[in-house]
Amino acid sequence: MSRIGKNPVTVPAAVTLTQSGQAITVKGPKGELSFTLPDAVTGNLDGDTFTVSPVEGNKNAKAMWGMARTMVLNMVEGVTNGFKKDLELRGVGYRAQMNGKDLTMQLGFSHDVHYPAPEGITISSSKPTLISVEGIDKQKVGQVAAEIRSFRKPEPYKGKGVRYVGEFVRQKEGKKK
Incomplete structure (x- = not known):
């Protein structure tokens, strides 16, 4: 079980995070970034928190879980502070x-x-x-x-x-x- 992957990503008020399928787009005061989640994980946007969860039965799910969460966190951090x-x-x-x-x-x-x-x-x-x-x-x-x-x-x-x-x-x- 991924210790990094199970932590939710908090989205600040100045940042808008949109999800359409596996594509994630983050807009903030410094710019806009986008990332496509791997097929081994799914993302869920609930209010101002974004969580990543692995797909059951996928061998690469454990490997991609923490990486996908960290990529989303880095995008939020980048458009906020750089x-x-x-x-x-x-x-x-x-x-x-x-x-x-x-x-x-x-x-x-x-x-x-x-x-x-x-x-x-x-x-x-x-x-x-x-x-x-x-x-x-x-x-x-x-x-x-x-x-x-x-x-x-x-x-x-x-x-x-x-x-x-x-x-x-x-x-x-x-x-x-």
Whole structure:
């Protein structure tokens, strides 16, 4: 039995959640998101609470139950507050700046790295060593942050690279004489 799946999702007053069959649409102050529930689960909207329940006799029901509930919760959270990931650049000469909607980074390569902001995502750089990725879709925000991080992952000897704010990178000991 899914511990996450059996909890109901509370819909705030500023958010409207509509269901037509397996399709769920959530509208709020920040935008609109939609998701189609898997066939292994069913959704039930009752007033301001939304519950997800598994379909009896389906093998994938247990696996999809908690995931479907979490997707609906993330949509409600996204259109209400939005999601944000912060990245920091560590290294001599590593910096980032915005060129319109595109992010330009100097990461120690012989060339600058350009990253265009995808639809629905806002990238900002308040300081040359800090990048903020914001949006209403949690998966998209995390994916964009991971793509930016992948241009220069933090290396374990000096810790140089692009890392999430607060991420711990274990330092290895260098070569000894």
